[in-house]
Amino acid sequence: xxxxxxxxxxxxxxxxxxxxxxxxxxxxxxxxxxxxxxxxxxxxxxxxxxxxxxxxxxxxxxxxxxxxxxxxxxxxxxxxxxxxxxxxxxxxxxxxxxxxxxxxxxxxxxxxxxxxxxxxxxxxxxxxxxxxxxxxxxxxxxxxxxxxxxxxxxxxxxxx
Amino acid sequence: xxxxxxxxxxxxxxxxxxxxxxxxxxxxxxxxxxxxxxxxxxxxxxxxxxxxxxxxxxxxxxxxxxxxxxxxxxxxxxxxxxxxxxxxxxxxxxxxxxxxxxxxxxxxxxxxxxxxxxxxxxxxxxxxxxxxxxxxxxxxxxxxxxxxxxxxxxxxxxxxxxxxxxxxxxxxxxxxxxxxxxxxxxxxxxxxxxxxxxxxxxxxxxxxxxxxxxxxxxxxxxxxxxxxxxxxxxxxxxxxxxxxxxxxxxxxxxxxxxxxxxxxxxxxxxxxxxxxxxxxxxxxxxxxxxxxxxxxxxxxxxxxxxxxxxxxxxxxxxxxxxxxxxxxxxxxxxxxxxxxxxxxxxxxxxxxxxxxxxxxxxxxxxxxxxxxxxxxxxxxxxxxxxxxxxxxxxxxxxxxxxxxxxxxxxxxxxx
Numbered sequence: 001x002x003x004x005x006x007x008x009x010x011x012x013x014x015x016x017x018x019x020x021x022x023x024x025x026x027x028x029x030x031x032x033x034x035x036x037x038x039x040x041x042x043x044x045x046x047x048x049x050x051x052x053x054x055x056x057x058x059x060x061x062x063x064x065x066x067x068x069x070x071x072x073x074x075x076x077x078x079x080x081x082x083x084x085x086x087x088x089x090x091x092x093x094x095x096x097x098x099x100x101x102x103x104x105x106x107x108x109x110x111x112x113x114x115x116x117x118x119x120x121x122x123x124x125x126x127x128x129x130x131x132x133x134x135x136x137x138x139x140x141x142x143x144x145x146x147x148x149x150x151x152x153x154x155x156x157x158x159x160x
Numbered sequence: 161x162x163x164x165x166x167x168x169x170x171x172x173x174x175x176x177x178x179x180x181x182x183x184x185x186x187x188x189x190x191x192x193x194x195x196x197x198x199x200x201x202x203x204x205x206x207x208x209x210x211x212x213x214x215x216x217x218x219x220x221x222x223x224x225x226x227x228x229x230x231x232x233x234x235x236x237x238x239x240x241x242x243x244x245x246x247x248x249x250x251x252x253x254x255x256x257x258x259x260x261x262x263x264x265x266x267x268x269x270x271x272x273x274x275x276x277x278x279x280x281x282x283x284x285x286x287x288x289x290x291x292x293x294x295x296x297x298x299x300x301x302x303x304x305x306x307x308x309x310x311x312x313x314x315x316x317x318x319x320x321x322x323x324x325x326x327x328x329x330x331x332x333x334x335x336x337x338x339x340x341x342x343x344x345x346x347x348x349x350x351x352x353x354x355x356x357x358x359x360x361x362x363x364x365x366x367x368x369x370x371x372x373x374x375x376x377x378x379x380x381x382x383x384x385x386x387x388x389x390x391x392x393x394x395x396x397x398x399x400x401x402x403x404x405x406x407x408x409x410x411x412x413x414x415x416x417x418x419x420x421x422x423x424x425x426x427x428x429x430x431x432x433x434x435x436x437x438x439x440x441x442x443x444x445x446x447x448x449x450x451x452x453x454x455x456x457x458x459x460x461x462x463x464x465x466x467x468x469x470x471x472x473x474x475x476x477x478x479x480x481x482x483x484x485x486x487x488x489x490x491x492x493x494x495x496x497x498x499x500x501x502x503x504x505x506x507x508x509x510x511x512x513x514x515x516x517x518x519x520x521x522x523x524x525x526x527x528x529x530x531x532x533x534x535x536x537x538x539x540x541x542x543x544x545x546x547x548x549x550x551x552x553x554x555x556x557x558x559x560x561x562x563x564x565x566x567x568x569x570x571x572x573x574x575x
């Protein structure tokens with residue numbers, strides 16, 4: 001994965017749960033088909049319109065619910081560049097890092113971003129800039145161990 | 161230290177741990193099911209490594225058994241091939257829900273560190289074990305190495321004092337707590353339960369209580385073992401495990417002292433587990449389906465509560481009542497007690513033991529605008545089927561009462 005991510009913003013509210021990210025009624029589909037219904041209950045056109053490196057900005061407790069890795073996997077499959085939320089559910093946060101999907105914590109991003117704005121994230125420097133509004137957005141510093149895992153695309157290659 | 165800290169200290173070879181500290185814990189039991197992660201079993205083979213300890217791995221096929229489509233069939237096939245190749249003995253297909261298997265088959269013991277690739281692994285905290293969930297990639301790590309890093313969680317203490325009213329169960333207690341603290345009220349934390357109301361609870365109700373803590377964001381839920389716990393485990397396990405109790409001087413992030421002696425039957429309304437009301441205050445909500453099952457509410461206590469009402473009543477003609485015992489052992493016990501006959505005669509449909517309608521994969525999927533009252537753990541939008549469907553969560557008593565009346569009903573209104 002690259003140290004810098006540049007993409008358009010998609011905004012979501014708080015408590016976006018895993019049943020919303022990957023609805024259960026599609027659980028019998030393989031990942032590539034299932035991911036086409038990602039976030040359908042809150043935005044039916046999300047999977048159709050998402051572009052590579054787009055960035056999700058959300059409120060508190062993103063990814064609450066199931067521990068199943070399918071939720072971050074579906075977002076990664078759609079080539080989501082990063083997620084920036086006020087907070088995360090524990091299992092979603094661990095799973096996302098384990099598969100190399102950047103999950104960043106920011107209390108300000110929701111108020112400083114509008115849908116469609118273009119953001120640039122510098123993972124190494126733990127910096128985010130809203131290029132559309134020329135505004136810097138503060139984030140919690142990314143732990144160096146987590147940064148190294150993200151660069152390697154997750155923990156899988158480290159298991160032996 | 162509290163009970164969770166004591167277990168994690170032992171698992172990481174330390175005398176003392178404190179909240180916020182990162183430790184590497186040895187895992188005593190690793191649980192996985194057939195739908196834990198697409199490709200998990202194939203991916204593990206790519207590592208070309210052996211499982212760290214085959215005795216400590218439990219594999220269960222429970223989410224879609226028997227399969228109703230090719231994808232689910234392939235999930236079971238991959239699971240079975242993996243089990244055969246590695247010679248795993250602790251394998252259960254179609255025998256019940258993994259979290260029920262873990263206790264019923266004698267895997268859980270007080271003091272163990274249990275990690276499962278399913279959020280409801282936290283259920284085992286009811287026996288004084290540390291039990292939490294990870295995803296399938298981290299589970300591959302555990303399968304290879306037998307350990308995992310953890311952050312020692314801050315602790316919330318819930319002192320619940322009874323005695324409980326009639327028709328109030330573990331489900332009502334946890335829903336009441338959800339209404340108070342919200343679905344992110346315990347994120348990353350441990351929820352520790354104590355008090356006369358907990359002592360009074362059956363093992364089934366304690367499992368229900370701990371099962372749902374993850375939906376307040378908790379890392380684990382835990383109850384210190386007592387006579388009831390040890391009695392339950394006595395004929396199932398080869399050793400009593402390590403019974404831990406929290407030290408009296410333990411510091412908690414927050415202590416909740418709750419008098420639950422006046423608590424009424426509770427219900428979580430759409431579309432959030434913390435949208436909780438007294439069941440009797442939810443009036444004129446007609447239901448299309450009632451579902452009694454899952455790792456939250458498909459145990460003997462639940463089936464007995466339902467049969468108690470349905471022996472003298474019929475399921476309302478507009479309602480489909482689906483009953484899914486949490487395991488075959490429960491199913492057989494319910495047959496021995498005449499419960500299955502009672503439920504069938506009252507108009508219920510009985511399915512085999514599996515996760516059933518809970519996750520929307522089958523065995524009771526909800527259609528457009530349908531309303532369901534369920535003993536399951538989650539009522540998120542779209543979980544059981546169509547996005548427009550409404551799910552209410554309640555105890556089996558409230559669910560059965562609602563199935564009889566055709567609308568949400570306080571169980572105390574049924575004769």
